[in-house]
Amino acid sequence: MTGVILTARGDFEARVDLTGVLPGADGGLAKRAIPYGGRVVELGELFDVSGSGAERLTIEGGDARLDGVGAGLSEGEIVVRGDVGARLGHKMSGGMISVKGSAGAYAASEMSGGKIAIGGDAGERLGAAADGSRRGMSGGVVILGGSAGARSAERLRGGVVVIEGDAGEGAASDLIAGTVAVGGRLAGGAGRGMKRGTLFLRSPEGLSGGFRDAGEHDLVLLRVLVRRSAELAAFLGPDITRAHRFAGDLYAGGKGEALVVAPSGRM
Amino acid sequence: MILNGVEIRDSFAEAFPMVGTRLIITADTPRWAMTAAKTMTGFATSVIGCGCEAGVERVVPAEETPDGRPGVAVLIFAMDIKGLKAVVPLRIGQCVLTSPTSACFAGMTGGDTVSIGKALRYFGDGWQIAKNVDGRRIWRIPVMEGEFVCDHESGTVSGVGGGNILILATSRGEALAAAEAAVDAMEKVEGCILPFPGGVVRSGSKVGSKYKGMFASTNNFYCPTLRAQTPTQLPPEVASVMEIVIDGVSPEAVSACTRAGIEAVVALGRAKGVVAIDAGNYGGNLGPFHFKLREIMA
Known part of the structure; x- marks a missing residue:
């Protein structure tokens, strides 16, 4: 079953809000009204809608102006063969989103479940709280193949965010709980105001000044994590046992930690 | 015959109905996994005098344990869920938490639940850390030797x-x-x-x-x-x-x-x-x- 396929009829002249366009939508998807710039149009005006099936929705040839892709998703799968705009998977609670290209700002913001895989980069505030909200992502898994913009995982409340590339300024700031892994470099100010939670890093460079060295340790936790999370196993390596622990942000209670691990997972 | x-x-x-749970106890070496398991299942021969009946079910190879270290599966039975809820955290707290290099994991799901880290976390005096991964909560309790890691709770079975x-x-x-x-x-x-x-x-x-x-x-x-x-x-x-x-x-x-x-x-x-x-x-x-x-x- 291929599921429903959306293929853009041409270049977009304005931002398209695909919030609510999800797998399982009824056969009237082409007639669905969607915001397009300053007006509202039927989805069929912008996309050729083909295929059938409730399990999967495919967007062929994405575009950085496609906002709200997968926002509110609770089940099923969305595949985007290209880029997406802002709010990818915003408030998503289940299901799977796979984006071959890059995503805009607020991807996975306030997500509570499911999985998002982005092959390229992400804009600012990946997995963070939306404007005016107190809490960011609270559950689920995000895998970013590229680099993230500023303030990724800001106010993260739970779940796992793996950034294979670099993280922009203020990553994991005000983080409440959850796990963030950054494979590349930190731009600075990472973990500022972090209350609890775990940052997995390759280097402590870029951590905010509120972190203090707690030494290198053999942590049973690591062995458990790589056996319960395929994503963390891929990041940490299956044989990891040790990490260098930095506690912080001590200016915000200091119950969080940054665990620095070598790329191979061994230190 | x-x-x-x-x-x-x-x-x-x-025989009689009992409520039981399985725990997987691990350690750095088979010796210490078995030491913790034997200690926590000690004085548990008869529910009448001991409050529960417990024993080692089997040795669990490292490849099968939640942390990849040598393990031992134990079963603990009580006459009812209330009794089981009382004895399990007590025994883990006194016999597994204290045992060098040990960790303690749920060995079954389903049924009513008995506390592991849910009760023992308070030993951390505020420094305990919870981590939710794959829909399960684990606890890290700082101890002098390092950290005691355990699951939040374990399921039970009518046995x-x-x-x-x-x-x-x-x-x-x-x-x-x-x-x-x-x-x-x-x-x-x-x-x-x-x-x-x-x-x-x-x-x-x-x-x-x-x-x-x-x-x-x-x-x-x-x-x-x-x-x-x-x-x-x-x-x-x-x-x-x-x-x-x-x-x-x-x-x-x-x-x-x-x-x-x-x-x-x-x-x-x-x-x-x-x-x-x-x-x-x-x-x-x-x-x-x-x-x-x-x-x-x-």
């Missing part, structure tokens, strides 16, 4: 307690040798524990006593030295009786364990001094589970 010269008596073990066999032999040595052979075979059956010392009870009991306040007392009907003074279940050639008590996660597990034990004893046969296999019961009116020896061996 006679098997290899051993009489399988037309009797049955009368069976009090399955048993009695081995009637011509001497104490032969009764013990037969019991050891039975234990070796029965310990290989998953889902069961033999809660008494080394799996064997040499002091089987009957309900009640001539003394006020005693719930149980020596089973004089099977005491070889009393055969001249009380009614006896022992033929003249029997000089010693050993009992093996079985608790299991299901009637099927207890039944399989019973059969494994009897087969091992029968393999020794009359030539090794085993006269008969019997079972303890209370007339069939107290426990809902009846493990009929001849049906099990049919």
Whole structure:
């Protein structure tokens, strides 16, 4: 079953809000009204809608102006063969989103479940709280193949965010709980105001000044994590046992930690 | 029924419903995993006197444990969920948390839950850390040696307690040798524990006593030295009786364990001094589970 396929009829002249366009939508998807710039149009005006099936929705040839892709998703799968705009998977609670290209700002913001895989980069505030909200992502898994913009995982409340590339300024700031892994470099100010939670890093460079060295340790936790999370196993390596622990942000209670691990997972 | 010269008596073990849980205890080495497991299942032979019945179910290879270290699976049974909820955190807290390099994980899901880290986290005095991964919460409790890691809670199962066999032999040595052979075979059956010392009870009991306040007392009907003074279940050639008590996660597990034990004893046969296999019961009116020896061996 291929599921429903959306293929853009041409270049977009304005931002398209695909919030609510999800797998399982009824056969009237082409007639669905969607915001397009300053007006509202039927989805069929912008996309050729083909295929059938409730399990999967495919967007062929994405575009950085496609906002709200997968926002509110609770089940099923969305595949985007290209880029997406802002709010990818915003408030998503289940299901799977796979984006071959890059995503805009607020991807996975306030997500509570499911999985998002982005092959390229992400804009600012990946997995963070939306404007005016107190809490960011609270559950689920995000895998970013590229680099993230500023303030990724800001106010993260739970779940796992793996950034294979670099993280922009203020990553994991005000983080409440959850796990963030950054494979590349930190731009600075990472973990500022972090209350609890775990940052997995390759280097402590870029951590905010509120972190203090707690030494290198053999942590049973690591062995458990790589056996319960395929994503963390891929990041940490299956044989990891040790990490260098930095506690912080001590200016915000200091119950969080940054665990620095070598790329191979061994230190 | 006679098997290899051993009489399988037309009797049955009368067993009772219990609530149990399985825990996986791991450590840096097999020695310390077993030390923690043996300690936490100690003084847990009879629910009447110990509040629970517990034992080692099996050694778990490192490849199968939640943290990839050597492990031991233990089963703990109590008469009801309230009792189990009380004893499990207490035993983990005193015997596993304290044991070097140990970690403790849920060994089953479903049913009501019993606390592990949910209760023990407070030992961390505010420095404990919870981590939710894959829909499960684990706790890290800082300790002097490093960190104690455990699951939040474990599931439970409606199990069976009090399955048993009695081995009637011509001497104490032969009764013990037969019991050891039975234990070796029965310990290989998953889902069961033999809660008494080394799996064997040499002091089987009957309900009640001539003394006020005693719930149980020596089973004089099977005491070889009393055969001249009380009614006896022992033929003249029997000089010693050993009992093996079985608790299991299901009637099927207890039944399989019973059969494994009897087969091992029968393999020794009359030539090794085993006269008969019997079972303890209370007339069939107290426990809902009846493990009929001849049906099990049919």
